[in-house]
Amino acid sequence: MVIRSQALGVGSWENSKLFNLAAQSATQNSKLSYSSLFSPLSSPFSLRLVLLGLTSGLLLTLTGMPSQAQSVSVSQGYTLLNRGWVKDAIASFQSALRQNPQSLEAKLGLAIAYQRAGQDANAWQAYRQVLAQDSKNLTALSAIGVLGGYRAEWQAQGIEALTTLLTLAPDRTSDREQRAVLYGYQGRFAEALADYQRLLQKPTPKVLLGAAQAYTYSGSYQDGIVLFERYRATGKALPNDAVIAYATALRETGKSEQAIALLEPLLKQLKAPDRTAIEVRAALAEAYQANQQSEQARLILQPLRNQPEAALPLARALSQIGRQSSDTALYAEAVEQYRQVLRQTANPSPGLVTEAADVFSEYPPARSDAASLYEQLLRQQSKPSLIVKRVAVAYQLGQITSGELRQQLQAALQPLPGDATERQAIALALVRLDPPDSVLLPQYQELLQSNVDAPFLYFRVAQIWVQQGKFEQARQALQTYSATAMGSRDRAPQLLLAEIERRESKLDASAQRYEALIATNPPAPVLSNALLGLADVRQAQGRSEDALRVYDDVLAKNPGNLRTQLGRASVAYRAERITQAEAEAVLTTWLQSPAAAETPPELFSLVGALPADPRREALYTSLLAVNSENLSIQRRALQVLVARDPAAARSQVEQLVTRNPGDLNAYFVQGDLAQTLGDLALASNAYSAILQQQPNNVDAIAALAGVRFQQQRYVEAKMLYTRVLALRPDDLDTRRILGELSLAQDHPGIALQQFKDLRQAQMAKETPTLPQSNRATDRKIEKIQVDLLRRRGFQPSWERY
Incomplete structure (x- = not known):
């Protein structure tokens, strides 16, 4: 940062030699950047101090000291400074202070001389001695602010000095700009952006550039891009560190190709492996990953692995790539890199601590460390955003209940702060x-209405609408998200749309959407969810074999993929293609593998498909800590609890429904528990409550039909099951139940025909290996035929002898 002469009331440079010496000194002693200070920023702001060449007369005017009252040594010191003889000036000021240790003029002169000599530590101490004697000395306050950018441990005091100065002289724009830079180094973006917003009223190109980087690294990527474009419109080229920030903003707004186009040629220009080259390489790796070029991302990072000074950029890139590719090993490596950086940093900035905590929070083995770091940050400054993160981690660690999670989130976010940055x-x-x-839907909506730069928040709102069964509102939120630069490239909306179609019993449309998504070879997390979703749809259609075939195709390409094995086992077990023991063996293999730290959707699916088991109670608890809304895991956990303490299970479900009156999952859990307890009236009420909100919710219709069957209200049960078939014509399980219902009503002839029709439908989808469910149908047909013979007085041939 160039501190202009006007900032200290001086009109111009008076000595070109002095100017050159000052510039040279500044170049040698101003090498810090956001990254080198271990802030959360991926690239440095350029910080260059051009020291002022002051004549002795001007300095006397500045400090308000009458020249006639100065000792010979002090006057001589300023004269020597004016001539550029800095070393001699230092000796002169030191001599003056030996004569008069309380001479403010000598202390200030010595501080300036140290600063010009590039002796930053000595200058820092000397300026602090000036402030100890005159706390409002503007020259010393400004210099402390500038020096605060040189070392991480000086930043906080630099901010404090500049805050004092700006209270005394609020129009000092260069000092306000420097404070904004220091706030950025510290990751205190609310304060940094407050300064920049004031400076942007009449911005210089330098202010535009600094503000663009601050907005980018605060997460306001779109605002950052706008400011970068304003800076480029001035005709100035972007400095290398700013190119990194600009590429980050482009990448985060879905323009990864443009980010790559900026970074690739820059990396070729930077031959020496200095910090800028390291930052560019890491940023390019992240851009490659965002552009689904995973192999290039990993290759470009390789040279950084053995460079100690690359620890932080490497950690950032590894966490980004590991997150997007679902590569646990890479993410674990990123966590270890962050730990190394924290250990090696004496006083890590709040920005670095926040960044590390955010990464730790996404890795189960490191979540306790994340909680500790959030607590550390909250002791420094209690911000709602930090409270949200800390509470979420506490819930994942099982330190608080879901009710406490909700209460603490509501307390932190009601009302939302007015500050735009927070x-x-x-x-x-x-x-x-x-x-x-x-329950936080109003806060989500209010944030979106205030134009926060967080497009994915629309996707979260769509998820809430789906939870509540309001599918049209969910589609509207997804449409809004997909219209953003980020959303237009994201495949997640297709997953949610397919789920909506499944819930609406549009099974063919849902299956087609999943298949189209799988065909695009999406990233691992999307592929995983698409496979599971397609499996659910095919099972609802009675076509489990089709789902298994898709899994087999994926496993043929990568047979060692444990996640895919989990997913296939879940589908195969539910379709009765493998036994419970075989399914549990796959689960055990997963839990004993290094991947057990993950909680992928396949794990939820298999654990939820297997019968409730007290030995898996701890697993249920850990999975619910990750996703408390998972219906199948909730059921299994409650089934274990009800066997041990029925009253506690009932109370827990009542609280769940009370807290979530609009959440259909809560009623499903209540209905399932009520059936387990034999309270069919409560189960009926629970499923009826769902149908009041969603009359065509096929799962609720089927569940209520089952209750009516148990209540022996066969006519109502038949009507409900007939509705299920109307919504799901290919649901073979419902056909089977209708056959059982006819038997219960003592209509064996009708039942026989229903099971024969079922067998025909099964044969149409039959594979070379006769599935167990098909064999069960054959046995059922045989049994009905035998019973009919007996009714008519005939003895089967095999029973005659």
């Missing part, structure tokens, strides 16, 4: 909550 931070924190909390 709202932005809150929005980004809420994006991390998956699944989102439906």
Whole structure:
């Protein structure tokens, strides 16, 4: 940062030699950047101090000291400074201070001389001695602010000095700009952006550039791009560090190709492996990954692995790539890199601590460390965004209940703060909550209405609408998200749309959407969810074999993929293609593998498909800590609890429904528990409550039909099952139940025909290996035929002898 002469009331440079010496000194002693200070920023602001060449007369005017009252040594010191003889000036000022240790003029002169000599530590101490004697000395306050950018441990005091100065002289724009830079180094973006917003009223190109980087690294990527474009419109070229920030903003707004186009030629220009080259290489790796070029991303990072000075950029890139590719090993490596950086940093900035905590929070083995770091940050400054993160981690660790999670989130976010930067931070924190909390829907909507730069928040709102069964509102939210630059490239909306279609019993449309998504060879997390979703749809259609075939195709390409094995086992077990023991063996293999730290959707699916088992109670608890809304895991956990303490299970479900009156999942859990307890009236009420909100919810219709069957209200049960078949014509399980219902009503002839029709439908989808369910149908047909013979007085041939 160039501190202009006007900032200290001096009109111009008076000595070109002095100017050259000052510039040279500044170049040698101003090498810090956001990254070198271990802030959360991916690239440095350029910080260059051009020291002022002051004549002795001007300095006397500045400090307000009458020249006639100065000792010979002090006057001589300023004269020597004016001539550029800095070393001699230092000796002169030191001599003056030996004669008069309380001479403010000598102390200030010595500080200036040290600064010009590039002796930053001595200058820092000397300026602090000036302030100890005159706390409002503007020259010393400004210099402390400048020097605060040289070392991480000086930043906070630099901010404090500049805050004092700006209280005394609020129009000192260069000092306000320097404070904004220091706030950025510290990751205190709310304060940094407050300064920049004031400076942007009449911005210089330098202010535009600094503000663009601050907005980018605060997460306001779109605002950052706008400011970068304004800077480029001035005709000035972007400095290398600013190119990194600009590429980051482009990448985060879905323009990864443009980011790559900026970074690739820059990396070729930077031959020496200095910090800028390291930052560019890491940023390019992240851009490659965002552009689904995973192999290039990993290759470009390789040279950084053995460079100690590359620890932080490497950690950032590894976490980004590991997150997007679902590569646990890479993410674990990123976590270890962050730990190394924290250990090696004496006083890590709040920005670095926040960044590390955010990464730790996404890795189960490191979540306790994340909680500790959030606590450390909250002791320094209690911000709602930090509270959201800390509470979420506490819930994942099992330290608080779901009710306490909700209460603490509501307390932190009601009302939302008016500060735009903190709202932005809150929005980004809420994006991390998956699944989102439906009770916070008003806060989500208010944040979006205040134009926060967090497009994925629309997706979270869509998830809430789906939870509540309001599918049209969910589609509208997804449409809004897909219209953004980020959303236009994201495949997640297709997953949610397919789920909506499944819930609406549009099974063919849902299956087609999943298949189209799988055919695009999406990233691992999307492929995983698409496979599971397609499996659910095919099972609802009675076509489990089709789902298994898709899994087999994926496993043929990568047979060692444990996640795919989990997913296939879940589908195969539910379709009765493998036994419970075989399914549990696959689960055990997963839990004993290094991948057990992950909680992928396949794990939820298999654990939820297997019968409730007290030995898996701890697993249920850990899975619900990750996703408290998962219906199948909730059921299994409650089934274990009800066997041990029925009253506690009933109370827990009542609380769940009370807290979530609009959440259909809560009623499903209540209905399932009521059936387990034999309370068919409560089960009936629960499923009826769902149908009041969604008359065509086929799962609720089927569940209520089952209750009516248990209540022996066969006519109503038949009507409900007939409705299920109307919504799901290919649902073979419902056909089977209708056959059983006819038997219960003592209509064996009708039942026989229903099971024969079922067998025909099964044969149409039959594979070379006769599935167990098909064999069961054959046995059922045989039994009905035998019973009919007996009714008519005939003895089967095999029973005659």
